[in-house]
Amino acid sequence: MSILGRSELLKLVKKIPIIHPFDENYMDGDGYVLTVMEDVKLQYLEHRNVISREIVFTPTNIVAHLTAKSRYGRAGLSFLNAAKVHSGFIGRLALEIVNLNNEREPVIIKKGDPFMHIEFIRREGEPSPYEGEYQFQYMTKEEIEFYIPYMKRVFGKDFERLASKWKLYEKLR
DSSP, X not given: OEEOOHHHHHHHHHHSOSEESOOGGGEETTEEEEEBSSOEEEOTTOEEEEEEEEEEEOOTTEEEXXXXXXXXXXXXXXEOSOOEEOTTOEEEEEEEEEEOOTTOOOEEEOTTOXXXXXXXXXXXXXXXXXXXXXXXXXXXXXXXXXXXXXXHHHHGGGHHHHHHHXXXXXXXX
């Protein structure tokens, strides 16, 4: 296993939209910074999911890990989930947070703000793509349709079986 560096990420993004929309200005060292889909205001002790604006597609030979930008930790936000993106996952990401601000003040995150780092890690072994209920989370029908040719390429002979498991065609009706 190894973290994909900038040059490898750029090569991969040209083949498969692993981040969509992608903006090279959000490359950050050996990863990418995802932005926020909509304004979020967290009151003290409130728990919320912050959703990425970008869709992430991890091919079957890749997993990803998320960490929040440190400025939000310094503002008193605590991150609750083990932020892993399974191989074969497609969708927007949800990062679960709670406001533990010492001043007991609300914390505001604006739409489009850089929020979470994502690092892609090459995995070894046979593919075992994500088959769970969160596949295509927070995606529109049109966005799912955009990804079908890439899914067919990445999942190959397993595409139809996975499409059935995910109820893909029902989601497109």
